Amino acid sequence: MYRGKLQWCSDVIFYMLNETRYIKLLRKMDLTKDYFFSYSYHIMLSFQKNLSNSKTGVAIYETMFVWNEFLTREIHNQLQNTHWTVALVYGFFKQATFKISSQDFILTLIARRSRHYAGTRYLKRGVNEKGRVANDVETEQIVFEDVPEGSPFGATSVVQNRGSIPLFWSQETSRLNVKPDIILSRRDFKFEATKLHFEDLVQRYGNPIIILNLIKTLEKRPREMILRAEFANAIEFLNKDLPEDDRLRFLHWDINKRPRIKAKMALIRLSDVAANALELTGFLHCQLIPTSRTEELQKLSPVSCDDRGDHVKEDLDEMDVEMGNECDKLRGAYCVKVSSVQNGVLRTNCVDCLDRTNVGQYAYGLVALSHQLHALGFVDVDNINIDSHSPLAQDLMQIYEEMGDTLSLQYGGSAAHNKVFSEMRGQWKATTRSQEIIRSVQRFYRNAYMDPGKQDAINVFLGHFQPQEGGPALWELNPDQHYDVRKHGSSPTAERSRYESHYKADLAIACFSLLNCFFYCLKVTLLNHYLVVIVLCHCFMPVITVSLSCNHLTDMKV
Incomplete structure (x- = not known):
């Protein structure tokens, strides 16, 4: 009897967590x-x-x-x-x-x-x-x-x-x-x-x-x-x-x-x-x-x-x-x-x-x-x-x-x-070059780290994905063209641990990948010291953002 009530409570909590996440997705549509x-x-x-x-x-x-x-x-x-x-x-x-x-x-x-x-x-x-x-x-x-x-x-x-x-x-x-x-x-x-x-x-x-x-x-x-x-x-x-x-x-x-x-x-x-x-x-x-x-x-x-x-x-x-x-x-x-x-x-x-x-x-x-x-x-x-x-x-x-x-x-x-x-x-060409590099870094970061969430928000808003009772949640599917199911019925605990590991890994990957992007830009364009400082500042702003995200996992889980 108690086990049944606990299961019911667990399902209700999981349902509420999912609903809150869908609401947050919709709020991304400005x-x-x-x-x-x-x-x-x-x-x-x-x-x-x-x-x-x-x-x-x-x-x-x-x-x-x-x-x-x-x-x-x-x-x-x-x-x-x-x-x-x-x-x-x-x-x-x-x-x-x-x-x-x-x-x-x-x-x-x-x-x-x-x-x-x-x-x-x-x-x-x-x-x-x-x-x-x-x-x-x-x-x-x-x-x-x-x-x-x-x-x-x-x-x-x-x-x-x-x-x-x-x-x-x-x-x-x-x-x-x-x-x-x-x-x-x-x-x-x-x-x-x-x-x-x-x-x-x-x-x-x-x-x-x-x-x-x-x-x-x-x-x-x-x-x-x-x-x-x-x-x-x-x-x-x-x-x-x-x-x-x-x-x-x-x-x-x-x-x-x-x-x-x-x-x-x-x-x-x-x-x-x-x-x-x-x-x-x-x-x-x-x-x-x-x-x-x-x-x-x-x-x-x-x-x-x-x-x-x-x-x-x-x-x-x-x-x-x-x-x-x-x-x-x-x-x-x-x-x-x-x-x-x-x-x-x-x-x-x-x-x-x-x-x-x-x-x-x-x-x-x-x-x-x-x-x-x-x-x-x-x-x-x-x-x-x-x-x-x-x-x-x-x-x-x-x-x-x-x-x-x-x-x-x-x-x-x-x-x-x-x-x-x-x-x-x-x-002035130097100004143009610095602007182009900054935009390349911004585009690279957002494509790699922010676009999956943005794509999910678009799919919910346009009705391309409609949550079904008993069906997989949006974040349990691959964010690709056809939404192949990756796994079903994951628990809130499993979801939390999965996101914690992802965000901790993201911090290290972000540092490496953004530096990789920066050095790629250096190969393309000759920069003076002034431009290097500007681009470095813009490169590491996303890293700081990811770091802050790791410290606010509780807010991002829901």
Whole structure:
């Protein structure tokens, strides 16, 4: 009898401990940072898709970029509508007003991070069986005229995409190796998952799909080269079964092949690629007029679309589009006249889809801005290209750099490596080197020690893992792509002893691995004494953190 009561008490205590740990995991999701929403605009959709919904009269509630979809799913199912919830988008949002030719325009940069296959750098790589890739982010650049409320105005939008290389590949999180080997974890001879990924892109954006691949082509020890060769094989294989007009456009440029190339020259070459891509896909250009001034609609030219992306064309093939009631709350009802739409997308990637990808996306954004301003009548055709050293280009670069840092912190654990941006600004090289090394150490530490907990928090928040009574707890599973069960039914005592041994071992490993990372950075860059002191201070801050963690095991057990 007493034994049964003791067992019951033990189960209750263990259940409470698990519940408290799940609560602590959820608290790691800081909803005050990098999340945004709108009461009057479907912020999870691009501007073009918002216009498509308005034309059909049906609000398509796409959930790919809605990070509270799991938390609001039951509400939607019970009420059969989405009016009582707000879609929460994770990524980056920035809006600023600029002036050119004595005219004001508003630029909005939005990055929407996909909730599918979401996670951290080494724990989410490549593609899954459904064709979802890691670090999948849609970036939209919207430019419209800054006019008094109630006045007609022109608006433009261009969308680009980034995402991990859509193959089954991984890198083992290593506390002793700064640059882990890249492993093709599974051979997909028919590239089924890769095919699903690109079919999804076509469904989202239309054709053509242009792939800008920025990984290395030459290495002493093959790492990225392995991915490049397999990715090229995949594209070649998939294109065999596609009509010529729908084939994937694969562009490769090794931005690191000539490390001494000036940043300006690298930007020029990327801008040439961007200009060709923009010519193929086009961009959205429309004019919005308040319904009270509909007589001005007669002055507008009819919609102009080509044969690319029929599913997009069908949504926007009428001249007049009346915005729904949700827009009434913000700016009043508008009639929309569409001049052109975007069909297809530029997809940029490097290994992490962070540092080099940021440069590629800025180059595309700068070229797109030139054409957007021309479409709105701010610049003439002779001055359509914006000088990369002009104040406007510098302001745009700062916004893209801020976006890159934000996305890098979310996925990689540190701000982005902005060597090209720093060189474009003429920043002192010694300062740039010290900054790059500090960020490398920060990224290494967080990937090795903090990402598993962060990944667990993301999986619980998004509903990818849902605790089941009698089932294994989240921390009893491997923090990998598929969550293979490691062990079942561990007791609180066993859990406590396991964590104590792990944290004590972490202190010694942290000292060794961070020093290893530091000396790796020394091999790459020549440092003066001042920089050594700075980097050493930043290296050993994580060690102090781990040491403090060991002294607070009781708090961390729960």
